[in-house]
Amino acid sequence: MKTAAVASPDVAEFALRMGDTCLILGHRNAEWCGHAPALEEDIALANTALDLIGQTQLWLGLTAEAEGKGRTADDLAYLRDSSGYRNLLMVEQPNGDFGRTVMRQFLFDAWHLPMLKALAGSKDRRIAEIAEKASKEVTYHLERSSDLVVRLGDGNGESHARMQAALDFLWPYTGEMFLSDAVDEALALAGIAPAPGSLRPAWNEKVARTLADATLKAPESSYAQKGGRSGVHSEHLGLILAEMQFLQRAYPGANW
Amino acid sequence: MYAQMVKTDAARVRSLDEMEPVERAFQERIDAGQKIEPKEWMPEGYRKTLIRQVSQHAHSEIVGQLPEGNWIGRAPTLERKAILLAKVQDEAGHGLYLYSAAETLGISRDEMYEQLHSGKAKYSSIFNYPTLTWADIGAIGWLVDGAAIMNQVPLQRCSYGPYARAMVRICKEESFHQRQGFDILTVLCNGTPEQKAMAQDALDRWWWPSLMMFGPSDDASVHSAQSMAWKIKQNSNDELRQKFVDQTVPQAKFLGLTVPDPELKWNEEKGGYDFGEPDWAEFFEVIAGNGPCNRERLEARRKAWHDGAWFRDGLAAHAQKRQARKAPYAVAAE
Numbered sequence: 011m012k013t014a015a016v017a018s019p020d021v022a023e024f025a026l027r028m029g030d031t032c033l034i035l036g037h038r039n040a041e042w043c044g045h046a047p048a049l050e051e052d053i054a055l056a057n058t059a060l061d062l063i064g065q066t067q068l069w070l071g072l073t074a075e076a077e078g079k080g081r082t083a084d085d086l087a088y089l090r091d092s093s094g095y096r097n098l099l100m101v102e103q104p105n106g107d108f109g110r111t112v113m114r115q116f117l118f119d120a121w122h123l124p125m126l127k128a129l130a131g132s133k134d135r136r137i138a139e140i141a142e143k144a145s146k147e148v149t150y151h152l153e154r155s156s157d158l159v160v161r162l163g164d165g166n167g168e169s170h171a172r173m174q175a176a177l178d179f180l181w182p183y184t185g186e187m188f189l190s191d192a193v194d195e196a197l198a199l200a201g202i203a204p205a206p207g208s209l210r211p212a213w214n215e216k217v218a219r220t221l222a223d224a225t226l227k228a229p230e231s232s233y234a235q236k237g238g239r240s241g242v243h244s245e246h247l248g249l250i251l252a253e254m255q256f257l258q259r260a261y262p263g264a265n266w
Numbered sequence: 267m268y269a270q271m272v273k274t275d276a277a278r279v280r281s282l283d284e285m286e287p288v289e290r291a292f293q294e295r296i297d298a299g300q301k302i303e304p305k306e307w308m309p310e311g312y313r314k315t316l317i318r319q320v321s322q323h324a325h326s327e328i329v330g331q332l333p334e335g336n337w338i339g340r341a342p343t344l345e346r347k348a349i350l351l352a353k354v355q356d357e358a359g360h361g362l363y364l365y366s367a368a369e370t371l372g373i374s375r376d377e378m379y380e381q382l383h384s385g386k387a388k389y390s391s392i393f394n395y396p397t398l399t400w401a402d403i404g405a406i407g408w409l410v411d412g413a414a415i416m417n418q419v420p421l422q423r424c425s426y427g428p429y430a431r432a433m434v435r436i437c438k439e440e441s442f443h444q445r446q447g448f449d450i451l452t453v454l455c456n457g458t459p460e461q462k463a464m465a466q467d468a469l470d471r472w473w474w475p476s477l478m479m480f481g482p483s484d485d486a487s488v489h490s491a492q493s494m495a496w497k498i499k500q501n502s503n504d505e506l507r508q509k510f511v512d513q514t515v516p517q518a519k520f521l522g523l524t525v526p527d528p529e530l531k532w533n534e535e536k537g538g539y540d541f542g543e544p545d546w547a548e549f550f551e552v553i554a555g556n557g558p559c560n561r562e563r564l565e566a567r568r569k570a571w572h573d574g575a576w577f578r579d580g581l582a583a584h585a586q587k588r589q590a591r592k593a594p595y596a597v598a599a600e
């Protein structure tokens with residue numbers, strides 16, 4: 011039995027956060043198309059981007075359904091300004107060198123997989139189904155990104171230095187993944203999504219083990235950049251949207 | 267084509283009677299439609315020509331990622347973004363199959379890259395044109411992948427086994443590429459007047475460069491004759507161009523677009539279209555490095571290679587460390 015058409019603002023908001031994060035990271039990864047350091051990486055990163063765009067379609071589709079305002083996933087992606095976006099700040103940061111892109115993917119995947127595994131048990135069947143499908147893809151993303159972090163961290167002097175610099179740069183953006191607000195609390199209480207803080211131990215464990223193998227050192231500081239959840243982004247998101255939304259904005263209402 | 271004007275080192279095509287026994291046996295196997303495999307004897311000219319042709323084809327796939335990659339960030343819907351990403355990823359995959367096929371001929375991928383970056387090896391002229399609007403993404407799929415299919419379908423039967431097999435895998439994906447391009451244009455042509463104008467403009471700019479992809483007429487070329495004798499080329503450039511025009515013109519009509527050729531006319535007698543001559547002076551300028559995007563394309567590839575050196579070196583260093591760590595066990599096990 012389907013209980014569609016019942017507006018559920020918390021579910022809509024949650025799916026928006028997931029969808030926006032997948033979309034912006036997918037967009038960033040796709041910037042490497044044709045420019046990666048090796049052909050195999052070009053293919054693998056495009057594949058990751060493709061998975062993330064596919065997941066975006068599912069999450070934003072769920073937002074559209076749960077908010078019940080007659081908008082589509084494309085409306086949500088292409089017709090919101092940055093203040094309406096709910097992605098993590100980490101994924102909108104510029105790619106930097108390939109090491110930073112790899113490190114970001116790893117820090118994200120190490121959160122994304124436990125999140126999806128928890129969501130697979132969601133009381134909202136639609137969320138559980140998306141999570142089920144996505145976690146197969148993300149299992150592979152994490153295998154690949156953690157493997158690359160180890161090989162590059164424990165590579166030569168330059169690759170080690172670059173990976174450490176990437177880690178230092180990205181570290182302040184990791185805390186946002188575990189912050190909780192009223193939406194999260196309500197969803198956790200209803201058994202629809204895990205409390206963000208509950209994902210911390212699994213993330214800490216995976217990151218600590220991987221960084222040890224990579225001979226990298228996590229920064230001491232626990233200061234967390236935040237604002238993605240409330241639509242207060244870095245300057246970079248506006249430029250991503252200016253690019254991404256160009257056709258929809260320049261030719262309003264056209265079909266593509 | 268993706269491999270244009272490939273030289274063979276031949277002064278003329280020799281007859282069977284003029285050949286040494288080993289070469290004669292080789293040619294007879296080709297004449298009988300047998301495949302040549304990597305470890306087998308082959309004339310040096312055959313090997314060199316194939317390296318030129320296959321690597322040029324591989325480079326075209328890789329450089330070809332750039333004009334289309336230019337629009338992934340601006341793809342107008344989530345679905346179009348996913349489809350374009352998948353398409354560009356396929357092209358990188360084609361590059362991988364083709365580099366692997368070329369490697370069986372005794373050249374490394376790094377050497378081939380070196381030849382691309384130094385300008386010694388060429389890639390298809392078509393990828394030196396800019397993608398200025400979303401309609402260009404449609405036009406590339408429809409025309410450029412369409413022209414590639416014309417060339418690659420017969421190459422599935424080429425005499426060199428690894429190249430023929432790479433073509434079989436590639437051709438499966440190319441038809442999806444062409445369809446997605448045609449679909450983009452179908453939507454634009456049924457859209458707003460601005461969108462339709464965008465589609466017409468794309469056809470105006472991509473039509474002639476697409477016809478040039480097949481290369482100038484090679485009916486008098488000794489290289490083509492030799493390549494055909496070796497069955498690494500099956501049709502003349504003019505034959506393929508004619509087939510392409512005959513297939514594409516009705517599709518343009520279906521879209522409601524005008525092919526920008528005043529000489530285009532159905533010729534009942536030959537059962538095909540008569541059409542104008544591409545501007546070969548432009549073609550040779552593009553081949554010589556003076557196309558609108560030659561410098562950008564090559565620079566992008568060089569930069570990717572140069573900026574990625576630390577990454578490749580780091581992975582190699584790690585692999586060595588791992589090997590060194592394993593080594594004591596390997597010795598102990600002996």
Ligand SMILES: [Fe+2]
Binds near residue numbers: 327356357360436
């Ligand atoms: Fe291709």
Ligand SMILES: [Fe+2]
Binds near residue numbers: 268327360
């Ligand atoms: Fe191709």
Ligand SMILES: [Fe+2]
Binds near residue numbers: 357411414439440443
């Ligand atoms: Fe293609």
